[in-house]
Amino acid sequence: MKPPRSSRNDVFLRYKLWLSAVSGEGIIGEGQYLLLRMVEEKGSLKAAADELGTSYRKAWGDIKNAEELLGYELTDKHRGGKDGGKSVLTNKAKNLLEAYDALHKKMDIAIEDAYDDFKEQIK
Amino acid sequence: MKPPRSSRNDVFLRYKLWLSAVSGEGIIGEGQYLLLRMVEEKGSLKAAADELGTSYRKAWGDIKNAEELLGYELTDKHRGGKDGGKSVLTNKAKNLLEAYDALHKKMDIAIEDAYDDFKEQIK
DNA sequence: GATCGATATGCGTAAAAATACCTATCGACT
DNA sequence: AGTCGATAGGTATTTTTACGCATATCGATC
Numbered sequence: 083m084k085p086p087r088s089s090r091n092d093v094f095l096r097y098k099l100w101l102s103a104v105s106g107e108g109i110i111g112e113g114q115y116l117l118l119r120m121v122e123e124k125g126s127l128k129a130a131a132d133e134l135g136t137s138y139r140k141a142w143g144d145i146k147n148a149e150e151l152l153g154y155e156l157t158d159k160h161r162g163g164k165d166g167g168k169s170v171l172t173n174k175a176k177n178l179l180e181a182y183d184a185l186h187k188k189m190d191i192a193i194e195d196a197y198d199d200f201k202e203q204i205k
Numbered sequence: 206m207k208p209p210r211s212s213r214n215d216v217f218l219r220y221k222l223w224l225s226a227v228s229g230e231g232i233i234g235e236g237q238y239l240l241l242r243m244v245e246e247k248g249s250l251k252a253a254a255d256e257l258g259t260s261y262r263k264a265w266g267d268i269k270n271a272e273e274l275l276g277y278e279l280t281d282k283h284r285g286g287k288d289g290g291k292s293v294l295t296n297k298a299k300n301l302l303e304a305y306d307a308l309h310k311k312m313d314i315a316i317e318d319a320y321d322d323f324k325e326q327i328k
Numbered sequence: 329g330a331t332c333g334a335t336a337t338g339c340g341t342a343a344a345a346a347t348a349c350c351t352a353t354c355g356a357c358t
Numbered sequence: 359a360g361t362c363g364a365t366a367g368g369t370a371t372t373t374t375t376a377c378g379c380a381t382a383t384c385g386a387t388c
């Protein structure tokens with residue numbers, strides 16, 4: 083019995099989805115989504131960055147950038163205290179993440195549907 | 206009468222869709238799609254690259270890369286002759302472009318549908 | 329068989345994006 | 359009041375990616 087002939091050079095479909103400003107500049111993509119979710123879980127930006135294996139500098143810059151483009155804060159930031167400080171998601175941020183989640187789920191379903199037709203068409 | 210409050214920091218949804226190899230390496234994205242369509246129209250890779258404002262070198266490299274990953278030729282290439290040479294899309298390439306088109310249309314519809322819900326959810 | 333222009337490809341350079349480094353500041357807690 | 363660790367942010371460095379340059383090759387047409 084022969085193996086399917088497309089086993090070696092098989093193609094896959096990938097996509098990226100992100101929020102952008104009118105300028106085209108990216109605001110929230112997969113990375114920022116994960117970062118914000120991690121902030122939510124860890125309670126601090128530093129801990130989130132460490133956990134994701136990225137630098138604090140980048141994480142901080144990404145969030146600041148997103149906040150500037152959105153025009154509102156994504157995290158409530160606190161310095162000082164025994165633990166040095168903390169970051170907590172704003173309600174708007176939580177809302178945004180939920181919406182992003184829902185959006186991504188819909189797109190995942192759409193692409194899965196389309197993928198079958200696509201493969202049929204190119205074979 | 207007040208303008209809608211989201212006129213300045215409005216957000217948009219953007220997405221990219223591409224074919225990738227198992228390795229994750231990109232094969233065909235928007236750029237390659239346009240390039241191949243232009244080759245189809247112009248009958249030569251050079252003319253296509255010129256028209257799109259990119260270099261022949263890059264265009265050639267992109268197509269070669271895609272062909273290697275796919276495991277088949279996207280263009281029939283001819284050197285010599287009065288016009289120096291030409292490139293013509295293979296049937297497989299035409300097929301692929303059609304499938305890519307259909308896929309993109311479906312995704313455009315899906316994202317348009319999801320966008321309304323998204324905006325409602327974050328406002 | 330000489331010509332001409334597109335295909336073919338290596339390689340050096342430049343532009344851009346990501347990452348790293350460093351130093352300051354804040355404030356709840358002890 | 360002193361400490362500690364996270365937030366804050368400027369600047370340098372590295373890595374990646376694209377672009378440009380140069381040069382060879384091919385072959386239908388004349």
